[in-house]
Amino acid sequence: MITGSPAFAGDDEWEYVYNNFMQPIITVSQLSKTYASGLEALKNVDLTIRRGEIFALLGPNGAGKTTLINIICGIVKKSSGSVTVDGHDIVKDYRAARSLIGLVPQELAVSAFDKVWATVSFSRGLFGKPADSDFIAKVLKDLTLYDRKDSQVMTLSGGMKRRVMIAKALAHEPQILFLDEPTAGVDVELRKDMWQTVRELRAAGVTIILTTHYIEEAEEMADRIGIINKGELILVEEKAELVRKLGKKQLVLQLNGKLAAVPPQLSAHRLTLGPQGDELIYHYDTRGERTGITALLNDVRESGIRFRDLQTTQSSLEDIFVDLVSERK
Amino acid sequence: MNWRAVYAIYLFEMSRTGRTVMQSILSPVISTCLYFVVFGAAIGSRITEIEGVPYGAFIVPGLIMMMLLTQSVMNASFGIYFPRFIGTIYELLSAPLSFFEIALGYVGAAASKSIILGLIILLTANLFVPLRIAHPGWMVAFLVLTAVSFSLLGFIIGIWADGFEKLQVIPLLIITPLTFLGGSFYSVNVLPPVWQTVSLFNPVVYLISGFRWSFFEIADVSVGVSLAMTTLFLAVCLVIVWWIFKTGYRLKT
Numbered sequence: 256m257i258t259g260s261p262a263f264a265g266d267d268e269w270e271y272v273y274n275n276f277m278q279p280i281i282t283v284s285q286l287s288k289t290y291a292s293g294l295e296a297l298k299n300v301d302l303t304i305r306r307g308e309i310f311a312l313l314g315p316n317g318a319g320k321t322t323l324i325n326i327i328c329g330i331v332k333k334s335s336g337s338v339t340v341d342g343h344d345i346v347k348d349y350r351a352a353r354s355l356i357g358l359v360p361q362e363l364a365v366s367a368f369d370k371v372w373a374t375v376s377f378s379r380g381l382f383g384k385p386a387d388s389d390f391i392a393k394v395l396k397d398l399t400l401y402d403r404k405d406s407q408v409m410t411l412s413g414g415m416k417r418r419v420m421i422a423k424a425l426a427h428e429p430q431i432l433f434l435d436e437p438t439a440g441v442d443v444e445l446r447k448d449m450w451q452t453v454r455e456l457r458a459a460g461v462t463i464i465l466t467t468h469y470i471e472e473a474e475e476m477a478d479r480i481g482i483i484n485k486g487e488l489i490l491v492e493e494k495a496e497l498v499r500k501l502g503k504k505q506l507v508l509q510l511n512g513k514l515a516a517v518p519p520q521l522s523a524h525r526l527t528l529g530p531q532g533d534e535l536i537y538h539y540d541t542r543g544e545r546t547g548i549t550a551l552l553n554d555v556r557e558s559g560i561r562f563r564d565l566q567t568t569q570s571s572l573e574d575i576f577v578d579l580v581s582e583r584k
Numbered sequence: 585m586n587w588r589a590v591y592a593i594y595l596f597e598m599s600r601t602g603r604t605v606m607q608s609i610l611s612p613v614i615s616t617c618l619y620f621v622v623f624g625a626a627i628g629s630r631i632t633e634i635e636g637v638p639y640g641a642f643i644v645p646g647l648i649m650m651m652l653l654t655q656s657v658m659n660a661s662f663g664i665y666f667p668r669f670i671g672t673i674y675e676l677l678s679a680p681l682s683f684f685e686i687a688l689g690y691v692g693a694a695a696s697k698s699i700i701l702g703l704i705i706l707l708t709a710n711l712f713v714p715l716r717i718a719h720p721g722w723m724v725a726f727l728v729l730t731a732v733s734f735s736l737l738g739f740i741i742g743i744w745a746d747g748f749e750k751l752q753v754i755p756l757l758i759i760t761p762l763t764f765l766g767g768s769f770y771s772v773n774v775l776p777p778v779w780q781t782v783s784l785f786n787p788v789v790y791l792i793s794g795f796r797w798s799f800f801e802i803a804d805v806s807v808g809v810s811l812a813m814t815t816l817f818l819a820v821c822l823v824i825v826w827w828i829f830k831t832g833y834r835l836k837t
């Protein structure tokens with residue numbers, strides 16, 4: 256069959272693609288929160304979460320991470336601004352918005368007297384979903400809780416209790432999962448399992464928003480990272496972009512004498528002179544084909560410049576974070 | 585309406601009773617029996633009858649009411665206070681649930697328990713004294729209306745309380761005295777006129793009077809007034825609950 260039109264998607268297809276893959280799943284705009292104490296926990300936060308991504312909200316204690324999550328989930332009332340979840344306003348259309356969300360709060364809170372199976376089924380019921388014992392069994396198995404399904408929660412270890420809370424959040428098959436400081440006080444094994452679960456959920460199309468104050472955690476898991484401090488969202492960036500910035504290293508040569516300027520023999524290396532004139536600083540990319548260090552050191556030796564020490568430093572996400580945060584002070 | 589959620593809360597609360605059968609069912613039954621022995625036997629040997637009803641039988645509706653009020657308040661207040669206290673309230677707040685549905689689940693369960701308890705006490709009492717119920721329909725109506733109203737009151741207390749003391753103080757310092765002074769064990773008509781007037785400010789008087797009327801057709805105040813006052817009390821509780829829901833009082837910061 257011959258058709259005249261090229262392989263452009265029709266409007267319908269475009270709409271389908273847009274609605275299902277590109278439209279943000281959460282839109283936060285100009286969100287502010289002032290607690291009754293007068294404390295401004297969030298200041299005009301704008302944020303969009305993309306469908307299917309893992310988003311890490313990174314910030315020190317008291318930055319407002321939990322407040323933001325709790326507003327989206329319906330636990331805290333916003334002061335101003337708006338939030339939509341898959342197009343549903345969290346206040347006007349709270350049922351539709353909340354039924355998409357599963358929440359694992361920061362604090363361990365689960366009724367000690369209940370049995371694991373009962374408390375997880377209860378969570379599903381709260382979201383209006385019909386009982387589905389196959390699904391509950393699957394969730395429990397995935398979290399290696401199945402063996403303990405008839406145990407009372409109080410007989411479980413702290414890590415197991417946290418798994419129960421995750422199971423409760425997943426019991427109603429949410430499309431969005433919030434994990435508020437999921438690894439605080441969690442042992443290595445559970446941490447690994449948890450990340451495994453998160454990856455599987457992501458593969459199944461679940462959007463995941465997690466908060467942490469560990470940079471490595473954000474780096475390890477997230478597609479995008481948002482940095483929040485004192486209620487302000489300072490930066491939202493693709494993790495890859497942040498890591499690229501991270502890939503930059505610098506080499507510092509501490510000279511025996513002082514120089515007035517970078518010698519012309521070394522001009523090819525794009526060096527900078529330290530403020531005292533006794534350091535030469537070289538920037539390079541660790542992941543480049545070649546770093547250029549050998550050539551540089553050769554040229555330095557040939558130019559007769561003597562140095563007594565050398566060091567390399569890497570700007571870590573931590574540095575970026577500290578810079579960003581201190582800039583704001 | 586998210587009926588599944590209401591049902592989930594209801595079931596969950598009812599199963600809590602299952603776990604604590606001793607505490608929830610047995611202890612009120614035992615204390616009722618004790619009241620019977622003490623009041624029925626000790627006082628009953630002096631006061632043989634009130635307005636033509638044997639004293640032992642006369643106190644049955646009052647006893648049932650007393651248990652109904654305290655148990656409704658305690659069950660409902662504890663039911664909602666406990667998740668607040670241990671932090672699991674987050675689950676209710678983040679679920680696609682209206683406050684009305686939350687209240688329906690908790691109040692429904694608390695009221696059901698009290699009604700079951702009331703019927704158990706009725707059957708227990710029947711072992712001690714032969715009972716006659718003149719208007720079973722009205723009897724059930726008063727039972728249900730009272731259980732629901734006081735479960736609502738308990739729900740309100742459970743949301744207002746910010747410590748276990750407050751949770752216990754209301755039943756102990758308000759509900760129990762009001763029931764004792766509300767004519768559980770006597771007719772208000774035997775009081776001096778001043779105290780009769782004071783009694784009219786006690787809502788429990790109307791409940792007990794109406795309930796007793798459904799058994800023996802004797803009443804301290806007319807049945808219509810009893811019914812009106814009970815309904816009024818229910819309405820006041822509903823308004824307070826509605827206000828709590830509207831403002832998120834003590835539930836949302």
Ligand SMILES: Nc1ncnc2c1ncn2[C@@H]1O[C@H](COP(=O)(O)OP(=O)(O)O)[C@@H](O)[C@H]1O
Pocket residue numbers: 290291292294295296314315316317318319320321322323837
């Ligand atoms: N219920 C509350 N009332 C008053 N202040 C609060 C309340 N909850 C949190 N805060 C304050 O709001 C700020 C942000 O807290 P939070 O959102 O918990 O931060 P994070 O989760 O990033 O550690 C903190 O200064 C905290 O003390």
Ligand SMILES: [Mg+2]
Pocket residue numbers: 317320321322361435436
């Ligand atoms: Mg927090």
